[in-house]
Amino acid sequence: MTLYADISEHGRAARPALVDGFGRAVSYLRLSVTDRCDLRCVYCMAEHMTFLPKAQVLTLEELDRIASAFVGLGTRKLRITGGEPLVRKGVMDLIGGLSRHLASGDLDELTLTTNGTRLAEFAPQLAGVGVRRINVSLDTLRPDLFRTLTRGGDLAKVLAGIDAAQAAGLRVKINAVALKNDNAAELPELIAWAHGRGLDMTLIETMPLGEVEADRTDQYLSLAAVRRELESFWTLTDLPLSTGGPARYVQVEDTGGRLGFITPLSHNFCESCNRVRLTCTGALHSCLGQEDASDLRAVLRAGGAESDLIDAIRLAVDAKPKGHDFQIARAQPAVARHMSTTGG
Numbered sequence: 001m002t003l004y005a006d007i008s009e010h011g012r013a014a015r016p017a018l019v020d021g022f023g024r025a026v027s028y029l030r031l032s033v034t035d036r037c038d039l040r041c042v043y044c045m046a047e048h049m050t051f052l053p054k055a056q057v058l059t060l061e062e063l064d065r066i067a068s069a070f071v072g073l074g075t076r077k078l079r080i081t082g083g084e085p086l087v088r089k090g091v092m093d094l095i096g097g098l099s100r101h102l103a104s105g106d107l108d109e110l111t112l113t114t115n116g117t118r119l120a121e122f123a124p125q126l127a128g129v130g131v132r133r134i135n136v137s138l139d140t141l142r143p144d145l146f147r148t149l150t151r152g153g154d155l156a157k158v159l160a161g162i163d164a165a166q167a168a169g170l171r172v173k174i175n176a177v178a179l180k181n182d183n184a185a186e187l188p189e190l191i192a193w194a195h196g197r198g199l200d201m202t203l204i205e206t207m208p209l210g211e212v213e214a215d216r217t218d219q220y221l222s223l224a225a226v227r228r229e230l231e232s233f234w235t236l237t238d239l240p241l242s243t244g245g246p247a248r249y250v251q252v253e254d255t256g257g258r259l260g261f262i263t264p265l266s267h268n269f270c271e272s273c274n275r276v277r278l279t280c281t282g283a284l285h286s287c288l289g290q291e292d293a294s295d296l297r298a299v300l301r302a303g304g305a306e307s308d309l310i311d312a313i314r315l316a317v318d319a320k321p322k323g324h325d326f327q328i329a330r331a332q333p334a335v336a337r338h339m340s341t342t343g344g
């Protein structure tokens with residue numbers, strides 16, 4: 001061990017970590033950098049969305065300041081999301097700037113979730129600033145269904161983006177939302193395709209966030225049912241791996257790849273939750289499924305000092321709710337804001 005390592009280890013240990021009122025350490029921040037998107041996925045957005053006026057959205061400097069305050073409080077993982085993060089002007093300046101925390105050893109991982117449409121352009125730059133893994137959302141390999149589900153998207157662009165990401169050396173995980181009437185029958189093919197390219201794959205249940213045109217009880221497909229179906233022709237072996245998040249992983253022996261299940265509705269994952277989310281307006285949500293939020297933008301724009309920001313973050317984390325309260329059968333969404341606002 002060098003003296004430097006001793007000092008940094010000591011520094012880290014001495015840093016008061018963010019721990020909530022239920023004793024859960026919060027070490028993971030999801031940062032939404034925009035509510036805008038170049039797609040309109042049917043389960044995520046309404047067809048005609050009203051986006052936020054620019055003045056309400058945090059500047060790149062404000063986003064950096066808040067994210068860096070979290071890093072100073074012991075956050076080890078940052079995920080950039082949205083809306084679509086790669087449509088935010090200057091997003092590479094933000095990501096490049098935040099990568100200084102990777103270089104200093106204060107951050108373990110800087111990553112992002114993207115729809116992939118602009119990855120062909122951004123993948124080399126992302127790899128260049130130290131991003132190692134990304135999540136790409138892709139629900140189907142059928143160009144027509146892709147166009148319908150995203151209301152006009154071009155599948156070829158996403159596939160080219162995934163190619164570019166792999167060529168740049170990024171590890172890619174594919175996230176697909178399981179939709180009863182749309183991609184249910186295609187899921188085995190999608191999983192086999194991902195595993196055939198050496199990509200991990202995660203399936204997500206639809207969550208009742210925000211008003212959309214479609215009826216969620218129609219779209220909802222239980223992943224317990226998907227798993228039973230997959231097990232009728234594949235061997236799935238449970239993996240002990242836990243990310244502190246909602247995913248449970250299996251090894252698909254037949255394809256040689258890893259498959260995750262995110263089941264907020266049929267399996268409650270709150271007891272091990274280590275994450276909080278910041279919207280692009282500076283609202284800090286300590287739980288995806290509850291309305292509670294702290295307004296960090298107000299702290300910054302009132303000219304708050306670093307200590308005010310840290311106090312506001314600590315207060316919000318301390319009040320992190322015990323768990324969410326999603327029920328697909330309810331007519332109303334559990335929370336009014338869309339996933340694109342909170343950041344998926």
Ligand code: SAM
Pocket residue numbers: 037043044081082083084085113114115135136137175176177204205206207208209339340343344
């Ligand atoms: N635009 C980027 C993308 O699509 O990857 C990042 C933001 S998007 C809101 C993040 C993830 O949330 C995507 O994987 C998307 O499929 C998922 N998502 C959006 N609305 C959802 C909902 N109502 N239920 C479950 N997942 C949802």
Ligand code: SF4
Pocket residue numbers: 037038039040041044045082083084115137340
């Ligand atoms: Fe855009 Fe992502 Fe929402 Fe689709 S899921 S509309 S790509 S923010």
